Amino acid sequence: MDVRGKRVLVRVDFNVPVKDGQVTDDTRIERALPTIRHLLSEGARPALISHLGRPKGEPDTKYAMDPVARRLERLLGEPVKKLDTAAGPEVGEALDGLDGGVVLLENSRFYPGETKNDAGFSEELAAPFDLYVDDAFGAAHRAHATTVGVAERLPAAAGLLMEAEIDYLDGVLKDPGRPFVAILGGAKVSDKLGVIESLLGVADSLLVGGAMCFTFFKAMGYEIGDSLVEDDYLEEAKRLMDEAKDRLVLPVDVVVAGAMEEGAESQTVPVDGIPTGKMGLDIGPETVDLFEKHISGASTIFWNGPMGVFEIDAFARGTEGVARAVADSGATSVVGGGDSVAAVNKLGLEDEMSHISTGGGASLEYVEGKELPGVAELPDE
Numbered sequence: 001m002d003v004r005g006k007r008v009l010v011r012v013d014f015n016v017p018v019k020d021g022q023v024t025d026d027t028r029i030e031r032a033l034p035t036i037r038h039l040l041s042e043g044a045r046p047a048l049i050s051h052l053g054r055p056k057g058e059p060d061t062k063y064a065m066d067p068v069a070r071r072l073e074r075l076l077g078e079p080v081k082k083l084d085t086a087a088g089p090e091v092g093e094a095l096d097g098l099d100g101g102v103v104l105l106e107n108s109r110f111y112p113g114e115t116k117n118d119a120g121f122s123e124e125l126a127a128p129f130d131l132y133v134d135d136a137f138g139a140a141h142r143a144h145a146t147t148v149g150v151a152e153r154l155p156a157a158a159g160l161l162m163e164a165e166i167d168y169l170d171g172v173l174k175d176p177g178r179p180f181v182a183i184l185g186g187a188k189v190s191d192k193l194g195v196i197e198s199l200l201g202v203a204d205s206l207l208v209g210g211a212m213c214f215t216f217f218k219a220m221g222y223e224i225g226d227s228l229v230e231d232d233y234l235e236e237a238k239r240l241m242d243e244a245k246d247r248l249v250l251p252v253d254v255v256v257a258g259a260m261e262e263g264a265e266s267q268t269v270p271v272d273g274i275p276t277g278k279m280g281l282d283i284g285p286e287t288v289d290l291f292e293k294h295i296s297g298a299s300t301i302f303w304n305g306p307m308g309v310f311e312i313d314a315f316a317r318g319t320e321g322v323a324r325a326v327a328d329s330g331a332t333s334v335v336g337g338g339d340s341v342a343a344v345n346k347l348g349l350e351d352e353m354s355h356i357s358t359g360g361g362a363s364l365e366y367v368e369g370k371e372l373p374g375v376a377e378l379p380d381e
């Protein structure tokens with residue numbers, strides 16, 4: 001797009017955690033900077049819009065964008081003019097008055113029309129602008145006014161982060177360097193059936209940890225104690241195991257404890273020896289070694305879902321071992337999912353991954369092969 005002198009509405013994902021008026025994790029703001037800087041260097045007049053939290057379609061100071069504006073200004077090193085509105089005459093006036101820097105509009109979810117993708121609200125949003133850029137991959141699985149409505153009303157393009165998200169995920173799903181090793185964990189099989197199915201269609205091996213492995217073990221007839229299990233999914237688990245055969249790699253040992261809490265007494269047991277009354281809360285060291293062998297030989301890696309209850313130190317070693325193996329592998333590595341990304345960040349390994357997706361739900365839906373409304377609206381080129 002030729003953006004010089006143009007008024008550009010940029011949908012960003014500034015849905016960041018805020019505590020006591022301070023942004024506590026500014027990753028999503030950082031990740032939007034390349035697009036903002038690009039627009040500024042090309043002489044555009046950008047106004048940024050995002051949702052923040054879950055206000056109920058009306059202004060709520062708790063979710064105002066002011067803390068985001070302050071952090072953005074510091075990271076960008078350019079003036080940020082924050083408005084208390086997202087639509088109306090003030091927007092055009094602010095753009096006219098812009099002398100370098102950017103406008104930051106108020107929380108899009110202060111308006112009931114946002115989540116309804118309301119035509120009137122979309123018109124109002126689009127009115128002051130010449131162009132629309134969507135850099136909010138994390139919101140692309142929602143058909144809202146700021147992701148779809150405005151894209152239908154203005155010439156639209158993907159931002160640089162959106163492009164990187166799609167390129168990395170497409171690279172993994174459509175043409176991965178082989179061997180392609182997928183790693184899945186987290187809480188529930190049911191959340192991720194579509195993801196498992198889709199990855200089984202393309203991965204050379206699928207390593208399964210987290211709580212979801214116990215549904216597989218129960219389906220195999222093992223005693224799983226009090227481990228998390230989804231009894232409604234035993235048949236699905238069997239079917240997936242039949243389909244995957246030896247491409248599905250399950251843990252060989254697990255760390256068990258009587259309770260999911262800090263300080264609980266824990267022990268490592270083989271997966272066919274989980275004692276009654278205990279719950280599996282992490283993969284064991286032999287499993288880490290086994291997974292590491294697969295990971296170190298991989299050319300492409302996709303990882304979603306922690307290997308254990310990483311929030312508690314005693315059950316974080318499996319996730320840490322896998323994260324370090326991925327970091328050391330030299331493979332093209334893509335990490336998606338809110339908690340998985342939090343785990344990688346907690347370990348300080350974020351710079352060792354090729355790509356960390358900013359879209360939790362969106363990245364999983366994309367891997368499942370679902371069409372994301374906010375992506376579908378954008379031109380292919």
Ligand code: ADP
Pocket residue numbers: 185186187188191209210211212228280281282304305306307308309310311336337338339340341360
């Ligand atoms: P993501 O957000 O990366 O997609 P999920 O939300 O699916 O991941 O799963 C993350 C959660 O799974 C974490 O809160 C973690 O504590 C939990 N979890 C992982 N392993 C276990 C387990 N063995 N038992 C219970 N919970 C687990």
Ligand code: MG
Pocket residue numbers: 337338339
């Ligand atoms: Mg999660």
